[in-house]
Amino acid sequence: MTNFSEDEIEFLRKNRSAAMITVDTAGVAKAARVGVALVDGKLWSSGTADRVRTRRLRRDPRCTLFVFNGTFLWLSVEATVTILDGPDAPELNLQLFRVMQGRATGPLTWFGSELDDAAFRTQMAEESRLIYEFEVVKSYGVVKAPSF
Template sequence: MKELSAQEVDFLRKHRTAAMITVDPAGVAKPARVGIALVDGRLWSSGTQDRVRTRRLRRDPRCTLFVFSESFRWLAVESTVSILEGPQAPELSVQLFRVMQNRPSGPLSWFGGELDEAAFRARMVEEGRLVYEFGVERTYGAP
């Protein structure tokens, strides 16, 4: 596993939008727009149990993130994804969305509304939410 440089960490903290590229069974690259965040030094994104990309990652955990900025700065992150699910997933989702929303405490935003932590956790369970953790293998680009 590769450790991110200080420059890469700084770029990832400032830019939380990425294309998550997985591969279908025929070997075709499939991008999806995702939000990402560094949570305690770990690179995470959110998904659900029934998403196509989750099924692809269960079959082949390799994934590339293309993280970009408005000024044409970018970083590619080749990774192996671990799917964090089960009873701890709602709490991990709280941690992830607190970082993504820059809200260390208080309610969290969810699709136009505000939810307290208990309601947010319940919604995560209801939606079958999980967390993708990207084990960084290689990085390159112009961050």
């Protein structure tokens, strides 16, 4: 389990939109929009082997996530990333997208199609999908509206 507060965990359960900030070889911060979710107490996101951010994370596994909800609430997560790209990556993606789509069973939506578990795993393998697992170093933000 990550070291998030109860309020941060509740915020992450409700909010999946984030920006992942990595650093290029010149030291310039680069942001990409990603989805995130807590899976069995671990913060995960999905990517592919050929993404630029994957290459950056293989060189330097540090990143910052900025999780937001479209209002003034937000959570910043400084983390070290482990890339899970072994033979179980399609199954790990299935687990992640079940959480992200709120579907414990049944087909998952993928670019307008409904895929059963076997077809979803095959699609993840064909896309060389992997999981970014975030080891939280520090988290901070405004995750709960103030009560007046």
